[in-house]
Amino acid sequence: MQAKKSRESLSVTSVHVLPNDTNNHGTFFGGKLMMYVDNIAAIAATRHSRSLVVTASIDSVDFLRPIYTGSSVCLEALVTWSHNTSMEVFVKIIDENLRSGARQLCTTCFLTFVALDDHGKPTAVPKVIPESEEEQLLFESAEGRYLNRKKRRQQTKKFTAELTLKRPWE
Template sequence: MEPKKARESFSVTSIHVLPNDTNNHGTFFGGKLMMHVDNISLTAATRHSRRLVVTASIDSVDFLRPIYAGSSVCLEAFVTWSHNTSMEVFVKIIDENLRTGVRQLCTTCFLTFVALDDHGKPTPVPKVIPESEEEQILFESAEERYLSRKKRKQQTKTFTSGLTLEKPWE
């Protein structure tokens, strides 16, 4: 399988934030933003693998500044690194005040996707070739994030194995 350049998976979308997209503070609902993050990431992962993909994890998302109604939000995503069947996708969320043209970084996050074959089973994906300085930095630090996610997943499995599924109100 031939490796692919990170830029080959580059995906971008813009959303005009309307009043019905906001909470009682007039800021963009975090859940709505995450829906768009997952969608643009899926596009990038599919472009890289040319397979159906599923979201395996979303790393923490730290909102650096609020996004207000009337803003345009630009989401940029690309595959930074791949393992055997999984891909790490980096997403950058940029807010633009449409009246002033001022653009600000609102947050970044990483998602992991797994490519599936025609039977719904994980299937190999191409390796990533980073070219730009940003791609290089993200590529070089990706394996550490991968190992951290693996550890976090095991901790989640351990934690949840002790949880009850009983209805506490009965």
């Protein structure tokens, strides 16, 4: 399987933040933003793998700045690294004040997707070729994030095995 350049997976979309997208503070609902994040990341992962993909994980998301009604939110996603059947996707969220033109980075996050074949089984994905300085930085630090995710997943499995499904009132 031939490796692909990171930029080949680049996916960009913009969303106009309207009043029904916001909470009682007049800022973008975090959950609604995450829906857009997952969507654009899935497009980038599909472009890289040219197969069906599923979200395996979303790393922590730190909302650095509020996004207000009337803003435009630009989401940029690209595949930064791949393993056997999984891909790390980096998403950058930029807020733009449409009246002044001022733009600021609001948050970044990493998502992991697994490529699936036509029978729903994990399938191999191409390796990633980083080119720009930012792509190189993301690529070089990706294996550490991969190992952290793997450890976190093991901890989650152990933790959830100890949880009960019993309702508190039963």
